[in-house]
Amino acid sequence: MVLSELRQTPHLSASSINEYVECSLLYKCGRIDKLPMEFKSDALEFGTCIHRVLEAYYSAKMMGDRMLLKEVHEFFVFTWLDMARGRDDIRYADGNDYNSLLMFGRDLLTAWYTKLPDDDFTILAIEEAFSFNLPGIDIPIIGAMDLVEQDSCGTIIITDFKTSGRAYSKDEVDQNQQLTMYQIAAKQNGYGNREILLRFDTLIKTKVPRFEQYWTTRTELDERRLIKKARQVWDGISKGVFVANDTSWKCKGCAYKKACDAYLEGEEYDQASNQ
């Protein structure tokens, strides 16, 4: 199963459900109308780059090899260079540019590498794509788990790699929908009889870079709540309900701001209000 192929057909995912709930017009612009983004945020591109480095590290580990810190740095530099150099569609936050993130990425990966616990877990999968169906939702739920491991007792550990500007709060970890969706997917895909633990491996982009692991679990109640929400989201999508949440703090950095303004202020709006 390849995630890029799964994405070619209509689907829902943990992030798309979240996006619809936060701003359903954003969902429409990006996922239905497939409008080109006005820009790419540096955080998004940088996060993707770091993600690829971690993926390479675990792929090597899975084969019984181990990347040295020097190799991790080299891989990052090569990846960042390939991804970001010369691109003018990346919008850098204040104080950031291509070079500063190149320097910072190495420090961030050093913090991760030196703090990463040395465990004996067996790697079962990296970038594990999944797809499953839920009653009441006509399209599949898809996604990919960054890392799936098991310990000697057979407990499954599903990890999601994150880069974040700050440490996560208790609620952010314990209520995260993405991890809940991973647990549902793991149960649907053969791990239903296993003990499942969930984890965020978070590279924190503070001035002094940090690395934190956040372990968590989900109950069946957590799963039921997300499934119910997914059904409601699908209901809204299938009925064409897309409401702009134009008072959100996220609007300022939204990559569909112009499209949103045009939608709210344009002719379509006038016709509707005169009816």
Place this chain on the structure above:
Amino acid sequence: MTAKEIQKRNQKAEQLKVLQSDDGQYFVESSEGKILYNVIISDAGDSCTCGDYARNVKKSPDFKCKHILAVYNAIPQKQVEGATFLERQAPKLDERWITKIEGKEFVKYPGLLDLGHQKGISSIEVEIVQMPTGDNGHFAVCRATVMSKLGETYSDIGDANPSNCSSKVSKHLLRMASTRAIARALRSYTNVGMTALEELADINEAINEGGNHEHPKAQSRPAKKAPSKAPKKSAAEDDQPKSDAEPVAPAVENQNQPEPSSNTASKSPARAGMSEAQRRAIFNLSRRRGISVEEIECMVEESYGVTLDNLTSSDASAFIRQLQTAA
């Protein structure tokens, strides 16, 4: 010794209980019944281990304390009780004071104290070497001296600052430094090589979360696909960070998974022991909530009546949930 004094002592002696051990030695119980004095009756002379005898025998070699008199009185009247004495036990560190974290053994502070008292502590003194203040980065240093009943002294220092204490005790740095100093001095006195739990900065240190990559453990499982050393091209097909990532491993349901080393993979055998991942989750959650190892041990014992190491997989699962919902 005057006749009046002898009469007075004899009266007192009549009240005392005399015992004789298997090897023929006499022991006389003190009037309060708390101490046994060893009385030796022999042709070479009588003696007693009491203070009265020690004081007076110097002045008068024929002095007889009330305990000696009690033995003299008891023998003809056959009022000597048979007494057997237990073998003296060597000081031993009870296993309940040892906790194992990630294969490493740590001793708890009460265990060191217990062992110290078994050996015979005369006194423990703590001296403040440095008060924690803003100028020194709230760095508290104490020196502890343990004195044994034999007069030996063992001394060591302990330090505490906000970065080497858990958040729970960071407001009590002086007390923490004192506890650590005493623990270290007691370790010297009792000859315990294990680190005391209280000496650790936090649970991370105990479970080696600090990262130890000196001896990486290679994974024996062959990969399905070699990792690409060359970075992938950025794709703009989606706004997700992982949009263009190629899956490396096959789908979960089709995987030829390695069998877990025990039959505990299923949730159903509720008696299966806690797994390594569950242990890590427990320590991670407790650390994030500022709960110390000792508090965790107490919580487990209160809730499940067993030590943390003896938690079953299902209980560990419930405990993780309990920690997760803890404020």
